[in-house]
Amino acid sequence: MGNNTNETTLDLSRERPFEWSSLGVHWYIRMLILAALFCAIYWYELCDLVHTWKTDPSWTHGFLIPLFSVYLIHQKRNEIFATPAKTSYFAFFALIFSILLYIFNTVQLRFAYGNPLIMLASLGSIVLFLNGWKRLKYLWMPVCYIFFAVPIPSRIYRELTYPLRTLASYSSAAILSLIPNVDATASNIVITVLYKGKAIESALNVAEACSGMRLLMAFVALGVAMAYLHERPIWQRFILLLSTVPIAIACNIVRVTITGGIYIFGNPEYAKGIYHDGLGLLMIGLAFVMYYLLAAFMELLFVEEDAKEKVEEIIIKRKQ
Numbered sequence: 393m394g395n396n397t398n399e400t401t402l403d404l405s406r407e408r409p410f411e412w413s414s415l416g417v418h419w420y421i422r423m424l425i426l427a428a429l430f431c432a433i434y435w436y437e438l439c440d441l442v443h444t445w446k447t448d449p450s451w452t453h454g455f456l457i458p459l460f461s462v463y464l465i466h467q468k469r470n471e472i473f474a475t476p477a478k479t480s481y482f483a484f485f486a487l488i489f490s491i492l493l494y495i496f497n498t499v500q501l502r503f504a505y506g507n508p509l510i511m512l513a514s515l516g517s518i519v520l521f522l523n524g525w526k527r528l529k530y531l532w533m534p535v536c537y538i539f540f541a542v543p544i545p546s547r548i549y550r551e552l553t554y555p556l557r558t559l560a561s562y563s564s565a566a567i568l569s570l571i572p573n574v575d576a577t578a579s580n581i582v583i584t585v586l587y588k589g590k591a592i593e594s595a596l597n598v599a600e601a602c603s604g605m606r607l608l609m610a611f612v613a614l615g616v617a618m619a620y621l622h623e624r625p626i627w628q629r630f631i632l633l634l635s636t637v638p639i640a641i642a643c644n645i646v647r648v649t650i651t652g653g654i655y656i657f658g659n660p661e662y663a664k665g666i667y668h669d670g671l672g673l674l675m676i677g678l679a680f681v682m683y684y685l686l687a688a689f690m691e692l693l694f695v696e697e698d699a700k701e702k703v704e705e706i707i708i709k710r711k712q
Contacts, residue, residue: 410469434511453610457541461534468530478524487517508542540613557581557598564648604644611640643675
C-alpha cells in the first residue's frame with residue numbers, strides 16, 4: 393500500500409506541474425540567507441570566476457552554466473518536491489570539512505585550481521544537507537554541472553589545445569588538397585599551400601583560438617544537459633554524450649578548412665576578427681544540427697524495438 397501511495401503521489405505531481413510560488417516567502421528568505429553566507433565565504437573565488445568569464449574568450453560560456461543548472465532543477469521540480477526532504481548530518485560535517493580545507497588550501501597549499509573545486513564541494517554539501525539522499529537523485533546533476541564553468545589551469549589548457557590544433561591542421565590540409573589546383577601540406581600546426589603551382593604568401597597557422605577547445609568545452613556542456621533531459625534509455629544517452637566530442641572536433645575541422653579556403657580564394661581579411669568569430673558561432677549551429685540528426689536517427693532506429701518491449705510488458709501485466 394505504501395508503494396502504491398508514493399506512486400500515486402508522484403503521478404499526481406506530474407499531472408499538476410509544481411509552482412514555485414507555492415513554496416512561500418519563508419523558503420525564499422532561508423535560501424537568500426544561505427546564498428549570502430555562501431557568497432561571503434567564497435567571495436574571492438566567485439569574483440575570480442566572473443573575471444575569467446568576462447576576460448577570457450574560451451570561458452565566456454561560464455555565464456550560461458549556472459543558468460542551465462537552474463533550468464535542470466526547474467525541469468525536475470515535480471520529482472524533487474514529490475520526494476520528502478530529510479536533513480543529512482553527514483553533509484553538515486562534509487560542509488565544515490570543505491570550508492576548513494578551503495582555508496588550509498588558501499593559506500598553506502595554495503593550489504589555485506583546488507579552491508573552486510572545494511567551493512563546488514561545499515555547494516553540494518549544502519544541497520545534500522537541506523534535501524537528503526533521496527532528493528539528491530534529482531539534484532546531483534545541476535550541482536556537478538557547474539564544473540563546466542570552472543576554468544582549466546592555463547598550462548593544462550595549452551597542452552590540450554595543441555593536439556587539437558595539429559589534428560585540425562592535418563585534416564584541413566587533406567581536405568583542401570582535394571580541390572583542383574590546390575596542394576596543401578601540414579607541418580604540426582602550420583599549413584603550407586600551393587595554388588596553381590604558386591605558394592600562398594603566408595602559411596596558415598592554426599592558432600590556439602582555432603583549436604576547437606572552446607567549441608568542445610561549450611558543446612560537451614550542452615550535450616551533457618541534453619542527454620540528461622532526454623527521455624531515453626541510459627545507453628542511448630551515453631552514446632549521445634560521447635558523440636559531442638567527435639562532433640565538436642569535426643565542426644572545428646570544417647571551420648579551419650573554410651578559413652583556409654577564404655585565404656586561398658577570397659580576401660584573408662574575411663578570415664579574421666569579427667568574421668572569424670562569426671564563423672565559430674556558425675559551427676555551434678552545425679554541431680547542434682549534427683547532434684539532433686544523430687538523436688533522430690537513434691530514435692527512428694530503435695522505436696520499433698522499444699514499442700515491442702512495451703507491448704510485451706502490457707501483456708505480462710494483464711496476465712498477472
